Amino acid sequence: MPEHEQELSVETIAVSAGRPPAGPNQPLNAPIVPASAFHAGGDIEYAREAAPTTSALEAAIGALEHGSAVAFSSGMAAANAAMDLVPSGAVVVAPSAAYTGVAVRLRELDAIGRIVLRIVEADDTDAVVAACVGAHLLWLESPTNPLMQVADLPACITGAHAAGAMVLVDNTFATPILQNPLDLGADLVLHSVTKALGGHSDLMLGALVARDADLAERVRIRRVLLGAAPSAFDCYLALRGIRTLAIRVERAQQNAREITARLVGHPALDRVRYPGFGTMAAIDVAGGADAAETACASVRVWTHATSLGGVESLLERRRRWPLESSRVPEGLVRLSFGIEGVEDLWTDLDRALRTTL
Numbered sequence: 001m002p003e004h005e006q007e008l009s010v011e012t013i014a015v016s017a018g019r020p021p022a023g024p025n026q027p028l029n030a031p032i033v034p035a036s037a038f039h040a041g042g043d044i045e046y047a048r049e050a051a052p053t054t055s056a057l058e059a060a061i062g063a064l065e066h067g068s069a070v071a072f073s074s075g076m077a078a079a080n081a082a083m084d085l086v087p088s089g090a091v092v093v094a095p096s097a098a099y100t101g102v103a104v105r106l107r108e109l110d111a112i113g114r115i116v117l118r119i120v121e122a123d124d125t126d127a128v129v130a131a132c133v134g135a136h137l138l139w140l141e142s143p144t145n146p147l148m149q150v151a152d153l154p155a156c157i158t159g160a161h162a163a164g165a166m167v168l169v170d171n172t173f174a175t176p177i178l179q180n181p182l183d184l185g186a187d188l189v190l191h192s193v194t195k196a197l198g199g200h201s202d203l204m205l206g207a208l209v210a211r212d213a214d215l216a217e218r219v220r221i222r223r224v225l226l227g228a229a230p231s232a233f234d235c236y237l238a239l240r241g242i243r244t245l246a247i248r249v250e251r252a253q254q255n256a257r258e259i260t261a262r263l264v265g266h267p268a269l270d271r272v273r274y275p276g277f278g279t280m281a282a283i284d285v286a287g288g289a290d291a292a293e294t295a296c297a298s299v300r301v302w303t304h305a306t307s308l309g310g311v312e313s314l315l316e317r318r319r320r321w322p323l324e325s326s327r328v329p330e331g332l333v334r335l336s337f338g339i340e341g342v343e344d345l346w347t348d349l350d351r352a353l354r355t356t357l
């Protein structure tokens with residue numbers, strides 16, 4: 001990170017990082033460079049290793065997370081690269097209900113003997129730390145998707161390090177606007193850039209951000225060998241999205257706080273899961289799976305779709321995905337708050353929930 005960026009606020013970094021150097025005839029924005037190969041003799045040779053638009057995005061994400069970023073073709077590509085870093089037979093500690101793709105992949109790797117998986121509840125700090133004895137990697141999400149459990153990151157990271165384990169934090173839900181795990185001691189941060197960083201539900205990208213340059217280089221080699229390089233166009237779109245990240249997160253968080261507060265005690269709900277910060281929440285619909293599906297099918301302002309982190313508010317019943325963890329209640333509906341007017345969101349959600357009564 002350039003030295004002056006260390007003093008800038010996260011809002012300013014989101015707007016300014018990853019731009020071309022200032023000067024006459026220089027564009028303000030990183031250009032889309034659709035080349036797979038570059039003239040020999042320079043720093044950039046082949047786009048799976050490095051490319052100008054990708055490097056601009058990596059500079060921006062690295063500045064936001066206070067580390068060295070490597071971009072991938074999706075969040076899952078980044079996750080697989082991180083899993084590839086551990087030696088054969090290594091113990092990996094992970095939450096009971098991590099993002100489905102990550103949880104399923106870790107279970108697959110365990111089943112073929114590539115890793116030994118230890119499952120913990122992310123909000124049970126003592127259990128997390130105890131499970132790290134003899135482990136190579138602690139994989140955390142905080143808040144978790146979709147149970148919204150919050151991990152005590154400083155305590156878990158300190159405990160994992162004392163046991164000799166490396167720590168990865170998936171920061172997709174919190175975003176670098178609200179939480180910087182590397183500052184709390186984590187070794188790696190994972191992002192599904194597809195989500196809030198992109199912010200407009202129009203791209204697929206991932207990133208790993210490392211605290212030290214050697215680890216970043218190991219991550220970059222994983223991208224090269226796994227072939228998970230992003231497209232220049234998607235990197236451009238993500239950079240464009242990042243420019244408004246701070247204001248989008250601020251507004252979506254306002255909506256999340258207001259609406260989850262109103263939802264507490266709603267007759268159609270058993271439980272509201274919101275940790276008090278962020279743009280994500282989950283609600284347990286009292287009538288179970290059928291009632292939850294009815295509510296999701298009844299919205300008009302909200303959109304019934306998977307994914308999260310876009311300007312539009314999305315909701316879905318997570319157990320409609322057959323591979324979702326059985327720890328997630330059948331009637332749990334995940335809410336991704338967008339930036340629409342709060343009264344429109346409330347009126348629509350309240351009405352949709354009341355159709356289940």
Ligand SMILES: Cc1ncc(COP(=O)(O)O)c(C=O)c1O
Binds near residue numbers: 145170173191193206
């Ligand atoms: C917390 C979290 N991590 C990782 C991923 C995977 O990212 P992608 O869908 O970009 O591959 C997701 C996707 O939903 C996610 O929610």
